[in-house]
Amino acid sequence: MRPSGDGPMEVTKEGRSLIMRVPLEGGGRLVVELNASEAENLKECLVGVTE
DSSP, X not given: XXXXXXXXXXXXXXXXXXXXXXXXXXXXXXXEEEOHHHHXXXXXHHHHHHO
């Protein structure tokens, strides 16, 4: 993914939630709120397709 003018991909912890911000190709950012379990599931999915 090419970075847009809206900054890099990042994840921050806010309380019990993880907030993932993903730059979009046309500008702007996709913001997703995850709990720890959802983040672990996402990690497993990504590892599965990148190995």
